[in-house]
Amino acid sequence: MINRVTIPLHQRLSDELRARVASGRWQRGFRLPSEAELCAEFGTSRGPVRQALAALRSEGLITGGRGRPPEVSGAVPAQSFSTFMSFSEWAAGSGFTPGQHTYELARRPACAEVAAMLDVPADTPAVDLLRLRLLDGVPAMIERTSFPADVGRLLFDFDTDSGSVFAYLRDQGVPLARGHHVVDAVAADPFDSDALQVPEAAPLLRERRRSMAADGRVLEASDDRYRPDLVTFSIENSLEARAPLTRVHSTNDATEAT
Amino acid sequence: MINRVTIPLHQRLSDELRARVASGRWQRGFRLPSEAELCAEFGTSRGPVRQALAALRSEGLITGGRGRPPEVSGAVPAQSFSTFMSFSEWAAGSGFTPGQHTYELARRPACAEVAAMLDVPADTPAVDLLRLRLLDGVPAMIERTSFPADVGRLLFDFDTDSGSVFAYLRDQGVPLARGHHVVDAVAADPFDSDALQVPEAAPLLRERRRSMAADGRVLEASDDRYRPDLVTFSIENSLEARAPLTRVHSTNDATEAT
């Protein structure tokens, strides 16, 4: 039974503060109320307020230090687990219409590479999914995903052209809990260049991902290749907060600071 | 005057715990002592202990939840601000010998791109630094960095072939506090391919960086191009902890989990 009646107070606070920033009510540079004022407004003690502010700070949304009330940094906010894991959710949240075209959904014995990524013996049954992902109808990413058979089996009851595999699997109870990502660059192979409409051997931004359950079992492994003129990754770090990573639609320059 | 006599308790605790993991005394999967035991060991209250554990958790070093003592996750630990900002520090910490060869250190009016990155008017005096970075003597990265004149001026008193510009500037009192990074992929231009010893138009992993003071003034802007077979970026995220980003030496595969 799912028991979601009690949302912790500090989380409700951080959600509320996040919403005020997102709505534009609190603009960049806005000096937010002191902890004491927030306590008074929400009728709580300092603990939850500080916990909520710490969460926003770790996301890079606010800055500030001892003696000075926090300020809205206006930086790119860090992305939650599901937003970072799901292309569809990320695209929708960024104001684009995500799309997809499925080339292949196949069950076959795992080849050596797939077996290594899924952490299973070679020739174990696996399910491979090959899709082209679109942003507002424009080809943006080639997605080569493999699943263990018991997870991939679910996909044959799902229209992979309809939307988010991540959301579907989560709704089916697949306990995705952690992700490990490696980002590098590769040259487009003939298939990539044709699908993404770029010259052959053009540089692509590649994210290799392994998604795991809490106990470490690999539930999904993927090789995603992005058109770097369309999608990049962005990081904010500072002396206080370590670097959270976000995937960002690249508007052909890195100098979007106003 | 630098006043560093008092290191906060929770930070000493997290440093100690981090050290135990790094030393191998606490291996992957090790179930660490309960909060009560840690309190007893260090003679503190639960507050600092929880603060230290929260720091480790946000770095992805430990996992765990309600009712279950935390466990060492064995994941790639997040990198601190200075480790992530400094190629030299990162390389040394990863077990490599960093090296560098300076092509050019020049003072000239900022061109349009540099001016935009540094957030100054065009033709403002700026200092450009062009260096090849090495790992164990192997070309790994091309670094094109620009500084405002008052910061770059310091470099003319520094041997840019000797080591870390980041550490030098920090020691000179330059208050680097925040970084904004954008990662994408580009094709090697003729100069890149010659310096990095890769074919022309080979894909390179690019990190564009703007380093700022706490008040937002840009103190450094850089375009770093990595050989993707030598350096990649790595991210761990989870339902609890958002994604910190790390730069990782790529050992030609992404499946280094044992």
Next chain:
DNA sequence: TGGACCTCGTTGTACATACAAGTTAACCCG
């Protein structure tokens, strides 16, 4: 023997308090 149940230990959440450290703004004096 096996399964349901309960208890105990552990972490998450929340409140109250106190002091230290840094920032800001007002104030006073030259």
Next chain:
DNA sequence: CGGGTTAACTTGTATGTACAACGAGGTCCA
């Protein structure tokens, strides 16, 4: 009028307490 000092305010750090939520392991009964 300007500059330095001071006082008030704000956040960081730390302690203590209490209860809720959850997991694991043992116990008891069928």
